[in-house]
Amino acid sequence: xxxxxxxxxxxxxxxxxxxxxxxxxxxxxxxxxxxxxxxxxxxxxxxxxxxxxxxxxxxxxxxxxxxxxxxxxxxxxxxxxxxxxxxxxxxxxxxxxxxxxxxxxxxxxxxxxxxxxxxxxxxxxxxxxxxxxxxxxxxxxxxxxxxxxxxxxxxxxxxxxxxxxxxxxxxxxxxxxxxxxxxxxxxxxxxxxxxxxxxxxxxxxxxxxxxxxxxxxxxxxxxxxxxxxxxxxxxxxxxxxxxxx
Amino acid sequence: xxxxxxxxxxxxxxxxxxxxxxxxxxxxxxxxxxxxxxxxxxxxxxxxxxxxxxxxxxxxxxxxxxxxxxxxxxxxxxxxxxxxxxxxxxxxxxxxxxxxxxxxxxxxxxxxxxxxxxxxxxxxxxxxxxxxxxxxxxxxxxxxxxxxxxxxxxxxxxxxxxxxxxxxxxxxxxxxxxxxxxxxxxxxxxxxxxxxxxxx
Amino acid sequence: xxxxxxxxxxxxxxxxxxxxxxxxxxxxxxxxxxxxxxxxxxxxxxxxxxxxxxxxxxxxxxxxxxxxxxxxxxxxxxxxxxxxxxxxxxxxxxxxxxxxxxxxxxxxxxxxxxxxxxxxxxxxxxxxxxxxxxxxxxxxxxxxxxxxxxxxxxxxxxxxxxxxxxxxxxxxxxxxxxxxxxxxxxxxxxxxxxxxxxxxxxxxxxxxxxxxxxxxxxxxx
Numbered sequence: 001x002x003x004x005x006x007x008x009x010x011x012x013x014x015x016x017x018x019x020x021x022x023x024x025x026x027x028x029x030x031x032x033x034x035x036x037x038x039x040x041x042x043x044x045x046x047x048x049x050x051x052x053x054x055x056x057x058x059x060x061x062x063x064x065x066x067x068x069x070x071x072x073x074x075x076x077x078x079x080x081x082x083x084x085x086x087x088x089x090x091x092x093x094x095x096x097x098x099x100x101x102x103x104x105x106x107x108x109x110x111x112x113x114x115x116x117x118x119x120x121x122x123x124x125x126x127x128x129x130x131x132x133x134x135x136x137x138x139x140x141x142x143x144x145x146x147x148x149x150x151x152x153x154x155x156x157x158x159x160x161x162x163x164x165x166x167x168x169x170x171x172x173x174x175x176x177x178x179x180x181x182x183x184x185x186x187x188x189x190x191x192x193x194x195x196x197x198x199x200x201x202x203x204x205x206x207x208x209x210x211x212x213x214x215x216x217x218x219x220x221x222x223x224x225x226x227x228x229x230x231x232x233x234x235x236x237x238x239x240x241x242x243x244x245x
Numbered sequence: 246x247x248x249x250x251x252x253x254x255x256x257x258x259x260x261x262x263x264x265x266x267x268x269x270x271x272x273x274x275x276x277x278x279x280x281x282x283x284x285x286x287x288x289x290x291x292x293x294x295x296x297x298x299x300x301x302x303x304x305x306x307x308x309x310x311x312x313x314x315x316x317x318x319x320x321x322x323x324x325x326x327x328x329x330x331x332x333x334x335x336x337x338x339x340x341x342x343x344x345x346x347x348x349x350x351x352x353x354x355x356x357x358x359x360x361x362x363x364x365x366x367x368x369x370x371x372x373x374x375x376x377x378x379x380x381x382x383x384x385x386x387x388x389x390x391x392x393x394x395x396x397x398x399x400x401x402x403x404x405x406x407x408x409x410x411x412x413x414x415x416x417x418x419x420x421x422x423x424x425x426x427x428x429x430x431x432x433x434x435x436x437x438x439x440x441x442x443x444x445x
Numbered sequence: 446x447x448x449x450x451x452x453x454x455x456x457x458x459x460x461x462x463x464x465x466x467x468x469x470x471x472x473x474x475x476x477x478x479x480x481x482x483x484x485x486x487x488x489x490x491x492x493x494x495x496x497x498x499x500x501x502x503x504x505x506x507x508x509x510x511x512x513x514x515x516x517x518x519x520x521x522x523x524x525x526x527x528x529x530x531x532x533x534x535x536x537x538x539x540x541x542x543x544x545x546x547x548x549x550x551x552x553x554x555x556x557x558x559x560x561x562x563x564x565x566x567x568x569x570x571x572x573x574x575x576x577x578x579x580x581x582x583x584x585x586x587x588x589x590x591x592x593x594x595x596x597x598x599x600x601x602x603x604x605x606x607x608x609x610x611x612x613x614x615x616x617x618x619x620x621x622x623x624x625x626x627x628x629x630x631x632x633x634x635x636x637x638x639x640x641x642x643x644x645x646x647x648x649x650x651x652x653x654x655x656x657x658x659x660x661x662x663x664x665x666x
Binding site: 135136138139141142145146149150151155158159162163165166167169170173174176177178180181184 | 595599600602603606609612613615616617619620623624627641645648652653656659660663666
């Protein structure tokens with residue numbers, strides 16, 4: 001049974017995530033809650049950015065950050081697996097994908113909701129963030145679809161790693177090209193709510209929301225990874241039983 | 246995969262060695278701890294029921310399938326004739342052999358080989374119109390394009406008639422006499438004296 | 446290592462692409478589809494067609510790449526030829542690049558060469574811009590084929606993988622589409638766009654073959 005026990009037994013990860021995940025859930029929920037409370041009730045509204053609807057940026061902007069950061073994390077995890085073949089890295093990449101896709105979709109949905117009353121359209125082709133995030137969504141979906149189409153877990157890991165690394169190397173280029181494209185059409189005022197010129201009253205809830213979303217994301221990733229670890233263990237147990245070992 | 250081009254004639258030289266090969270099929274262990282060596286002039290026959298892993302083992306020896314445990318030392322160039330023939334629907338036996346002769350940089354008399362394999366008549370017929378046996382002969386004809394020490398054959402006699410079988414056996418005998426080695430997966434009687442048999 | 450397997454792979458892919466006359470028909474088909482169907486669909490007002498024309502040709506190029514690539518690696522997996530290509534002395538990345546290049550020659554380049562005609566049908570002004578346009582479409586199409594090739598290689602074992610290839614390739618096509626269309630329009634961004642297009646195409650030529658090679662080794666495993 002030398003081969004099977006060669007798979008990394010992630011005791012340390014399971015022990016760590018056992019308490020870290022609940023902590024992240026709690027902190028994340030608290031920060032998101034505070035950010036939402038600030039965003040929805042406390043901070044003044046900005047008529048220029050659409051009035052009350054612009055409060056959705058406290059979800060929209062952190063979601064955009066997470067979309068980009070989580071794809072990078074998935075690419076790094078894939079690269080780690082590709083070089084060192086540590087199963088935990090593959091499990092991490094597999095777990096990040098659906099969550100990244102969800103936050104990406106959340107960013108697009110909130111952006112759309114923001115855009116409609118403000119500029120009259122459900123979709124703005126000139127918004128660099130929305131476009132970048134849209135392509136990130138395709139990258140996530142493509143990754144998930146490719147893994148699902150492979151015959152075995154090992155092949156899914158290899159295929160996913162190739163795609164995630166190719167995508168990861170392309171993301172800066174995609175972002176650059178999208179930024180170039182949208183900067184040419186900058187007539188309508190775009191959802192520009194970042195940068196040091198933003199008033200501190202917006203900045204703090206935004207940063208705290210960002211941190212909260214990140215913690216929540218991390219907690220969910222750990223939860224999915226734990227579920228995957230147990231699923232794989234169960235499958236191996238079953239295989240051993242069937243083999244009569 | 247890099248193939249060596251050295252020619253072996255010594256007695257102590259192993260052309261192909263594998264140790265501790267193992268692989269999973271899903272979560273199930275297909276086989277493990279498989280080791281073998283093949284020396285010049287030897288023929289190893291792999292036997293076993295369908296699904297036992299004969300093809301997988303051969304593919305590991307060829308470097309096509311990655312083992313999950315163990316390693317293969319390929320010291321000599323090898324010829325691979327797998328389950329599938331490697332023929333495109335529009336390829337003819339002649340174009341197929343010419344393609345691979347060129348790709349391998351082999352100076353081969355394609356017409357003579359086609360003749361030897363009994364493919365002179367259908368030499369210019371597209372593969373989609375050939376019988377399974379004729380396609381098999383075409384694939385096996387590749388063995389004659391270039392001299393390589395190791396032959397890996399996956400059920401070489403499939404679809405062959407008695408005459409085809411005899412041809413292949415003659416090829417194998419000639420190859421072994423010249424110092425080459427064969428590893429073949431077969432069902433039933435191999436037809437040649439195997440140095441060793443492995444049952445998966 | 447000799448270049449012989451690479452040349453053989455290129456020649457065989459070229460032959461396969463032209464097999465049965467489909468080679469010449471495919472780019473013509475897309476060309477006809479774009480040139481004829483689009484004005485029927487969106488109207489014939491000249492100003493609009495002039496504005497829309499370049500974009501339509503980019504879409505045609507992208508579709509052309511996705512359709513042709515679906516089969517090139519999958520056929521090799523299915524008939525066992527991939528096993529033989531993997532065992533030659535040449536790097537698999539070079540063989541994959543040769544096959545992809547051959548398919549661009551038969552399905553991408555013709556569209557680029559026909560682009561002046563298409564541009565004229567879309568009410569563009571006649572002039573040297575049309576020739577530089579063909580060059581732009583040529584470079585852009587090359588990037589499409591190479592990124593699409595990565596998708597095709599990854600999907601080589603997937604039945605009906607066409608949709609998967611499109612999903613994988615689409616984000617990778619974006620920089621080329623953006624730089625290419627910027628290079629076509631004289632409006633803002635003019636000077637740097639062609640250089641950026643060249644750079645992103647070179648990037649694809651440098652990276653995609655290695656990804657294709659890894660994916661093909663996986664497909665044979």
